[in-house]
Amino acid sequence: MDRILFGDNQFFGVNHMSEEKARQQLVRFKETSSIIRVLDDAYDMGIRTFMCTTHDRIGEICDHMRANPARYRDFVYYPCMPYAHKYANSVSQVGVLETIQRFSTGGVINTLVRGAVGAVTQDIYALMTLLIDAEMKRFEGLNTPVIFIQNVVTDLLLGLRLHPVFAEFARYVQERYHAEPGFITMNLPLLLGALEEVGVKNPIVCANINKIGFRMCGGIEAYVEALRNRRCRPIAMSVFASGAIAPAQAIEWVCKLEGLQSIVFGASSPANIRHTKTLIENAWGLSN
Amino acid sequence: MANDRWNESQSERASRLMRIGIVGAGKMGLSHYAIANALPNASVAAVCDTSRYILSVLRKYAGIETHTSYEEMIDQTRLDCIFIATPTSMHFECAKHALERDLHVFVEKPLTLSASESRTLADLAAQRGRVNMVGFHNRYIGTFREARRLLEAGALGRVTSIHGSAIGPVVVKQQASTWRSRKAEGGGCLHDYACHVVDLMNFLVGPPTKVFKARMQSIFSRNVEDAVSAEFEYRGGAVGTLETNWSDDSVRKMTTKINIQCTNGELAVDRQELKVRCGTAFDVYQEGWNTRWITDLQEGVAFYLRGEEYTAQVAAFLSSIRSGSVVHENSFASAYETDRVLDLIARADQAAA
Numbered sequence: 001m002d003r004i005l006f007g008d009n010q011f012f013g014v015n016h017m018s019e020e021k022a023r024q025q026l027v028r029f030k031e032t033s034s035i036i037r038v039l040d041d042a043y044d045m046g047i048r049t050f051m052c053t054t055h056d057r058i059g060e061i062c063d064h065m066r067a068n069p070a071r072y073r074d075f076v077y078y079p080c081m082p083y084a085h086k087y088a089n090s091v092s093q094v095g096v097l098e099t100i101q102r103f104s105t106g107g108v109i110n111t112l113v114r115g116a117v118g119a120v121t122q123d124i125y126a127l128m129t130l131l132i133d134a135e136m137k138r139f140e141g142l143n144t145p146v147i148f149i150q151n152v153v154t155d156l157l158l159g160l161r162l163h164p165v166f167a168e169f170a171r172y173v174q175e176r177y178h179a180e181p182g183f184i185t186m187n188l189p190l191l192l193g194a195l196e197e198v199g200v201k202n203p204i205v206c207a208n209i210n211k212i213g214f215r216m217c218g219g220i221e222a223y224v225e226a227l228r229n230r231r232c233r234p235i236a237m238s239v240f241a242s243g244a245i246a247p248a249q250a251i252e253w254v255c256k257l258e259g260l261q262s263i264v265f266g267a268s269s270p271a272n273i274r275h276t277k278t279l280i281e282n283a284w285g286l287s288n
Numbered sequence: 289m290a291n292d293r294w295n296e297s298q299s300e301r302a303s304r305l306m307r308i309g310i311v312g313a314g315k316m317g318l319s320h321y322a323i324a325n326a327l328p329n330a331s332v333a334a335v336c337d338t339s340r341y342i343l344s345v346l347r348k349y350a351g352i353e354t355h356t357s358y359e360e361m362i363d364q365t366r367l368d369c370i371f372i373a374t375p376t377s378m379h380f381e382c383a384k385h386a387l388e389r390d391l392h393v394f395v396e397k398p399l400t401l402s403a404s405e406s407r408t409l410a411d412l413a414a415q416r417g418r419v420n421m422v423g424f425h426n427r428y429i430g431t432f433r434e435a436r437r438l439l440e441a442g443a444l445g446r447v448t449s450i451h452g453s454a455i456g457p458v459v460v461k462q463q464a465s466t467w468r469s470r471k472a473e474g475g476g477c478l479h480d481y482a483c484h485v486v487d488l489m490n491f492l493v494g495p496p497t498k499v500f501k502a503r504m505q506s507i508f509s510r511n512v513e514d515a516v517s518a519e520f521e522y523r524g525g526a527v528g529t530l531e532t533n534w535s536d537d538s539v540r541k542m543t544t545k546i547n548i549q550c551t552n553g554e555l556a557v558d559r560q561e562l563k564v565r566c567g568t569a570f571d572v573y574q575e576g577w578n579t580r581w582i583t584d585l586q587e588g589v590a591f592y593l594r595g596e597e598y599t600a601q602v603a604a605f606l607s608s609i610r611s612g613s614v615v616h617e618n619s620f621a622s623a624y625e626t627d628r629v630l631d632l633i634a635r636a637d638q639a640a641a
Contacts, residue, residue, distance in 0.1 A: 013540045017581050019558050023539065086497050124345055155593050159322025162349050186592035188328070218591045244583035 001049075001146070001203065001233065004280055005078065006273075007266035008040045008052045008157060011035045016228060016242035022119055028268070032060040041270045045277060049265050051206075051235075053150065058180040058285045059138040080184060081135040081146040086115050120185045146204055148175045148182035155187055158194055167198040180204055188234070189218040206264065209236035209255040211245050227259035235262040247279060255283030300414045306330040306606055309391075310364070311358045311382055313337040313346065316396050316423070316473035319593060324371070330606055336361045359578045362389055369419070369609055372396060375467040376474025377456050379404045387412050392419040394602075397628065398483040398621040401474055406627040409464040410620035418606040420618065421601065422623035424487040426544065428597035430585030433560040435546070435555055435633035436492050443570035445552030447493050448530040450520075452485040456542035458534035460507050469512055476512030478504060479628055482532040485544060487626040489520075489528060492546060495625040496520035496528060502636035504557075507535040518633045530633075559595075 010014070013026035039061070041049060052058050058079075065072045069272050127166065136144070149157075149169060157165050170181035183198065185191040188207040195203045208215040209223060215238065216223050227234055240247060241252045263280055267273045280286070296400040306329060311319045315337050325332045337343055343354040346442050355361035362370070364384065369392035380400045384391045389593065393413065398408040399422050412418035426432055438444060438493040458481065459469075465472040468480060489496075499522040503511035520528035534542075545558045552567035563581045572578075589599035601618065608616045 016560060017540075017583065018561050019543055019545075020561075026540070097397040101519070111475075124349055152594060156318065156322050159591065159593060160350055161325060164349070187326070190591070212583065213548070213588065213590075215592060215596075217589060241583045242581070244581060275360075 001235075001262055003262050003284065003286060004008065004047055004077070004277055005049045005051050005235065005262055005264040006039070006047045007237065007264045008050070008055075008058075010266040010268050011038075012055055015037060016238070017244070021187055023199070025268070032057055035061060036064055036266055038273075040275050043072070045270075045274060046275070046279065048074050049076040049078060052150070052242065053083045054079055054081040054138070055134045057085045062138050062142055064272075066079075066235055075143065077139055077142055077144045077147045078148060078182065079136065079144055079173065080150050080182075082131065082150060110180070116268075117150065117269055125172075128165065128169065129172055132160060132169075132176075135178065141186070144177060145179055146178045146182045148184050148206065152187050154185045155288050156185050158185070158187060158191055163194045163198045167200055170200050170203075182206060182235075186215050187217045190224040190228050192226055192232055193234075196230075202221065202233060204233045204235065205239055206235040208241075209234070209254055209260070210237040210241040211250055212232060212241050214238065214241035214242040214244065227257055229259075231257075232259045234259065234262055237264045239263055239265060247276060251276070251279040251283050254278060292590070295628045304329070306368050307333040307366055309358075309361055309365060309367040310335045311337075311370055311372045312374035312378075312396075313339070313342045314373060314511050317371065319598060320371040320373060320394070320423075322462065323591060323599050324592050324606070326593075327599070327603060328590065329604065330428060333367060334361050334365045346591075347466060356623060357611045362386055362391065365389055369393065369605070371421075371566075376401055376479055377467075377472060378476075380409065380425070381488065383409050384412060387416050387418055388422075390416060390418065392605070394421045394423065394605050395620075396423045397623070397626055398422070398474070399480050399620055401479060401625060402501070403624060403628040403631045406624040410624045413620050414614075417614060419605060419606045419614050419616070420620040421608075421618045422620060424484065424491075424602060424618050424623065424626070425526075425597040425601050426484055426488045426559070427491050427596075427617050428600040429559050429582070430587065431557050431559060431580070431582055432488060432491065432546075433563075434562055434580065434585050435548070435557045438550070438555065438564065438570070438573075439492060441570070441625070443553070443566065443573070444548075444550035445497040445567065446524065447526045447548055448551050449524070449526055449549045450489055450522075451543070451547045452491050452528070454481060454542060454544040455533050455536035455539055457539065458480070458542075459514050460535055460537045461510050462510070469509055471512050476504075476509070477514050477532055477534045478516050481534045481542070482516040482530065482633070483626060483630055484542075485530055485532055485546075486621070486629045488544065489530070490622070490625055490629070492548065493522060493526065493528070493621060499629065499632035499636045501640070502633040504634070504637045507533075516633065516637075518636065520629075527587035529607060533570060566571060608614060 011029045015022035077274045173179045174182050182204040184206045214222040236254050240250045265276050304338045308324050321332050324330050336355040336358045346352050348355050367576050372384050373393045373396040379395050383393050466473040502518035505515040507514035515533040518530040547556045554565045556563045560582045562580045569575045586596050589596045
């Protein structure tokens with residue numbers, strides 16, 4: 001796993017600090033070509049891994065990469081699924097069963113008669129594989145060595161105490177995609193306990209880790225302790241706490257954490273990408 | 289407070305596991321389920337829903353007791369409280385039944401579809417001494433709470449006008465029929481969406497005395513409104529406007545904003561950012577414009593699912609049960625005030641038509 005990963009919030013109007021800024025970003029990245037330009041900037045600076053939500057528009061980015069294999073030879077995707085709003089809106093509109101049918105089109109479910117859907121979906125593991133396959137379809141032929149569950153789903157499963165689903169997810173992505181499972185969470189200490197309980201060993205986990213403890217449930221102390229003492233491969237996200245911490249301070253603090261494996265960050269301008277990358281490289285003593 | 293249903297002392301109750309029942313396992317029901325279950329000293333004991341599919345999945349994988357009737361669940365299971373997250377039209381009967389059996393009750397917003405039913409529930413809850421809360425989660429967001437603190441302290445002078453708005457991409461094309469597209473069950477922008485803004489405006493400046501103009505407009509929906517606008521008048525002469533539209537896909541998700549003008553300043557607030565212009569310095573605020581962000585205004589929670597506010601409200605509800613206090617944010621009485629305004633909006637719209 002690379003130590004510096006590139007995130008995608010800036011492309012899809014996600015900004016935890018300002019709704020106005022989120023809207024400006026949505027406008028700026030309306031065209032997929034403008035997203036690709038930023039990815040090119042990051043890639044040309046040596047950031048090869050793109051941690052991306054399985055947003056509808058990611059398909060167009062994948063198409064572009066597939067069409068230019070030489071240009072993107074070392075490009076790596078870490079898909080993060082699902083893009084929850086898509087499902088949540090759909091569940092509110094048409095209900096759970098209809099949603100499953102809606103989003104698994106093109107998958108196995110098309111071959112099933114409508115009446116059989118109920119039977120398949122009684123088995124949530126079978127259902128999960130259908131949804132994973134549907135989400136992974138757009139990444140066909142691309143390099144996806146780690147596949148993540150988004151925090152809203154990870155944390156929902158955690159709260160419902162459906163921990164065996166984590167193990168089943170891990171098994172399936174290893175078997176079907178030869179990928180490692182990843183788990184995004186806002187409740188890292190609690191999640192690590194649950195993963196251990198169901199036998200997911202040395203997991204790749206991604207959580208908010210920042211100097212001010214923003215969205216670090218369980219508290220900074222518990223996080224620092226977990227990073228130091230638990231066998232896991234943690235990726236820090238939201239290291240700037242959406243801009244609440246000055247970049248140099250933020251990176252200095254997070255890079256000192258014992259046990260931290262990688263940092264994922266998002267930026268839109270070449271100057272900002274380079275600045276953050278340099279800060280991390282200097283703090284960790286990585287060579288360019 | 290009325291005798292406890294299980295004949296125990298407050299200290300016994302404060303230290304043991306809270307037993308929770310969930311009525312309605314849709315998006316909000318499952319969200320409350322997960323949050324309550326993850327909090328210390330609380331556990332979901334039973335779930336009720338009409339979908340046998342959902343119930344069979346929960347029984348099989350979460351090992352939870354399930355029911356298809358809430359009466360049966362309440363009568364057969366030892367519970368301290370229930371969370372009601374059914375279509376709105378069912379809230380009244382279900383909450384009434386639970387209160388009559390001395391359960392503490394959390395109801396998803398809005399409380400009911402009529403102010404008079406909401407009043408009945410508020411009175412019943414007070415009479416039985418049960419903790420009663422409605423899921424207007426915006427009241428637990430740090431930026432809105434700070435705005436209210438400033439207004440209550442009189443830091444900006446007297447309120448002269450308030451503008452509340454919400455836009456989002458809920459119904460952006462014609463769609464299949466669910467309870468949300470049926471007026472009688474609580475569908476439509478007024479009860480399902482605008483209620484949040486009305487409640488937030490009530491939270492910040494108190495309920496209006498008069499709704500003197502309102503329009504409800506269908507954009508894509510056939511049977512319900514997709515946009516609601518209204519004009520309010522407040523005690524003391526302040527005026528207000530409300531604008532909501534859930535058929536707006538210019539944003540990624542529901543975006544709620546409140547602007548308030550005062551005699552000695554103004555503020556603009558959303559879930560992430562609070563901008564305040566102070567006529568005179570107050571507390572940490574300097575004269576002129578100040579901006580504060582959620583990163584510094586939101587208290588942490590023990591478990592995060594979709595936003596701190598969802599956990600904060602569940603935690604506040606459970607902690608009121610433990611402490612035996614029925615004074616808390618989002619009581620049925622406060623939600624009644626919101627439903628009363630919604631009634632007035634619907635009536636003003638009919639009058640205009």
